[in-house]
Amino acid sequence: MLLSPILLISAGHLTARVFSSVVGAWAWIPLQLVYWSGMIAVLYSVNGMSTIFAAYTRSSGWRSWSSGILIGLIPWPILLLHLNLLHSPLLIVCWLALALINPFIEESYWRGLFGEVTSQWPAWAALLYPTLFFAAAHPLQWGVFSAGSRNWQMVAALMIMGIVWSATYRQTRSLCSNTFSHMLVDLGNMSVWVFLNLYTPPTHH
Secondary structure, three states: OOOHHHHHHHHHHHHHHHHHHHHHHHHHHHHHHHHHHHHHHHHHHOOOHHHHHHHOOOOOOHHHHHHHHHHHHOOHHHHHHOHHHOOOHHHHHHHHHHHHHHHHHHHHHHHHHHHHHOOOOOHHHHHHHHHHHHHHHHHHHHHHOOOHHHOHHHHHHHHHHHHHHHHHHHHHOOOHHHHHHHHHHHHHOOHHHHHOOOOOOOOOO
16 A cells, blocks of 8 residues: 555556647546546555545644645635636636545545554654655656646645645544645646646746
8 A cells, every 4th residue: 555656656657648649738637537546446445435534524623724724825826816817618617626526535545544554653754755755746647748747846835735734634633624725725726727738837946
């Protein structure tokens, strides 16, 4: 199970390579489906779904909700400054669907499952192990066809968010505030436009 991120990312990278040669940046859709399916398959294979369901019934506490909302709002200036890009109904539907579905699956796998598996590890190792893979998954998969997904600042932001979300789960054993925070991030970072190279975050050196 601990090596599942390597298999997951490898499968995603191959999917991105194959489909981007056919449909270009729209390869993000088959990639997303393979990525989600892989995480769900791992959760089922280790009988982790009951643990995940339980994690959605526990309260996160007001401190976790407060920090989660603050983290979630970090990328919102991107959205607010580029509202002019929201003119395609198809892209808006894809964006909203991604923001509603993706956080549940990613938080269940990266924070819920790994939070349980590493619960007896030293805190630094338990936080870093899944977070390094979580952050690397984006440039190694979506970065195949999306320039914005290879942005080092985006990877750094993913590291920070991943550590905060992992720490929150370690403290609360709840995925509620994490998932809501992740939804805010996926809305604010305009992920679909980034995947399609319709918006590329600026890189500051």
